[in-house]
Amino acid sequence: MTTRFADKVVLITGAGSGLGRAAATQVAAEGASLALVDISERGLAETAAEIAEVAPDAEVLQVTADVSNESDVERYVAETLKTFGHIDGFFNNAGIEGKQNLTEDFGTDEFDKVVSINLRGVFLGLKHVLAVMKSQGSGTVVNTASVGGIRGVGNQSGYAAAKHGVVGLTRNSGIEYGEFGVTVKAIAPGAIMTPMVEGSLKQMDPENWEEAGRQFVSVNPMKRFGRPEEVGHLVAFLLSDEASFINATVIPIDGGQSEKY
Numbered sequence: 001m002t003t004r005f006a007d008k009v010v011l012i013t014g015a016g017s018g019l020g021r022a023a024a025t026q027v028a029a030e031g032a033s034l035a036l037v038d039i040s041e042r043g044l045a046e047t048a049a050e051i052a053e054v055a056p057d058a059e060v061l062q063v064t065a066d067v068s069n070e071s072d073v074e075r076y077v078a079e080t081l082k083t084f085g086h087i088d089g090f091f092n093n094a095g096i097e098g099k100q101n102l103t104e105d106f107g108t109d110e111f112d113k114v115v116s117i118n119l120r121g122v123f124l125g126l127k128h129v130l131a132v133m134k135s136q137g138s139g140t141v142v143n144t145a146s147v148g149g150i151r152g153v154g155n156q157s158g159y160a161a162a163k164h165g166v167v168g169l170t171r172n173s174g175i176e177y178g179e180f181g182v183t184v185k186a187i188a189p190g191a192i193m194t195p196m197v198e199g200s201l202k203q204m205d206p207e208n209w210e211e212a213g214r215q216f217v218s219v220n221p222m223k224r225f226g227r228p229e230e231v232g233h234l235v236a237f238l239l240s241d242e243a244s245f246i247n248a249t250v251i252p253i254d255g256g257q258s259e260k261y
Contacts, residue, residue, distance in 0.1 A: 004240040005032035009084040011076070012036055013067050013125060014094030016043020018194035019144060021050065022232030023091050028055040030236060035061045035080040035087075038094070059084075067094045067121030077128045087132050089239035092125040093144040095162075097196055100155040100203050114158030119165040126173050126184070133182045142238045143170050143186040145250055147258050150188050167250055174248025183247040185238055190254025191217055192226040222255035 010027045014020035016038030028034055028051045038044045044062040051058055061083045065072035080087055098114035099107070122143055133139025148156055149163030166186060174184035191197060198209070205212035217225055234253050237243055252258050 003031040004236070004242070005030045005089070007031070008088040009033045009035065009080065009086055010089040010091065010239060011080050011087050011129065012091040012093060013065075013076075013121070014038060014144070015047050016040040017047075018196055019189065019192065019228055019231050019235070020091065020093045021047045022228035023093070023235040024232075025050050025054050026229070026232040026236045027089070027239065028058040028060070031055075031058075032089070033059040033084055035063060035076070035083065037063045037065050037067070037076045039064065039066055067125060068116040070124050073121075073124040073128050077132065081132065086136055087129060088139060090125065090129045090133075090139070090141045091144070091235055091239065092122050092129070092141055094121055095144060095196075097156070097200050098158045100200070101157075102155060103157045106157040111158040111161075115162045115165075118159065118162035119169075122166050123169060126169060130173060130177055130182065130184075134177060134180045136181075138181045140182070140239050140243070141173070141184040142235055143184070145170065145186040145188045147188050147190040147252060147254050149186075150250060150252065151258055170250060171248045178247050183244065185243075185246055185248070186250045187231065187234060187238070188250050188252040188254065188258065189231055190226060190252070190257045191220065192228060192231055192253075194228055197225070219260075220255045220257045221260060224255070226253060226255060 005027050010032045012020050012024050015024050015036035036044050041064045048060050063076045065076045095118040143166050145166040146163040148160050149167045170186040201209040201213045
C-alpha cells in the first residue's frame with residue numbers, strides 16, 4: 001500500500017457515513033492521521049472502527065459537530081490543531097439531500113435547512129481551514145459538490161442551489177489561495193450508492209426502491225451506481241501531492257452521465 005499521507009493530517013466532515021467514511025478509510029490506509037467530524041456520534045464510532053481494521057496504528061480524532069454552526073466549525077478546527085498541530089488535507093464533505101419537490105411546492109424551511117448544511121457548512125469550513133492552511137503555506141481542500149451542482153436534475157431546489165454554490169466557492173477560493181501554496185477543488189459525484197442516495201430512492205418509491213434504483217441508473221452510460229470506495233480513491237488522489245497543480249476546478253465522477261445529451 002502506498003503511503004502518500006505519511007505524517008499528514010486529513011480533516012473530514014460528514015465522516016460518519018458514505019463518501020466521508022470511504023475517503024477516511026482510504027487515506028488512513030495510506031498513512032494519514034485523521035480528524036473525523038460528523039453530527040452523528042455513532043456514525044463516527046463506526047467509521048473509526050472501519051479505519052482500525054485497515055490501519056490499526058492510525059491516529060483518529062472524533063469530533064461531533066454541526067457544520068452549519070460557526071462555533072462548532074471553530075471547535076472542530078481548534079481540536080484538530082490542538083491534537084495534531086496542522087491540517088494538510090480537508091475533505092469538506094458533509095451534506096444532506098432534503099425532501100424532493102417541485103420548486104412551487106418546495107418548503108421554505110426545507111430550502112433553508114439544505115442550504116445551511118450544504119452551502120453555509122462548506123463556506124464555514126473553508127473560512128476557518130483556509131486561514132490555517134494560508135498560515136502554513138500549504139494545504140489541499142476537496143469540496144463535495146454534485147452532478148446536481150453542474151447540471152439540472154429536478155425536484156431539488158435546495159440541493160441544486162447549494163451544490164451549484166459549492167462549485168462557485170471552489171472556483172473563487174482556489175483562485176484566491178493558489179498563491180499561498182493552497183489548492184481548492186471539488187468533486188461532482190453522480191449516483192453513488194450511499195445511505196443518502198438510498199434515502200433518495202426511497203422517497204421516489206418507498207415500496208420498490210431497489211427497482212427505482214435500477215431505473216435511475218438505466219440511463220447512465222455505465223448502467224450502474226458508483227461505489228463509495230471509487231469516490232474515496234479519487235478524493236485521496238486529489239488530496240495528495242500528486243494533484244498539486246489541480247486547482248479551482250470540479251472533477252465529475254458519475255460514469256459519464258453529466259456528459260450525456
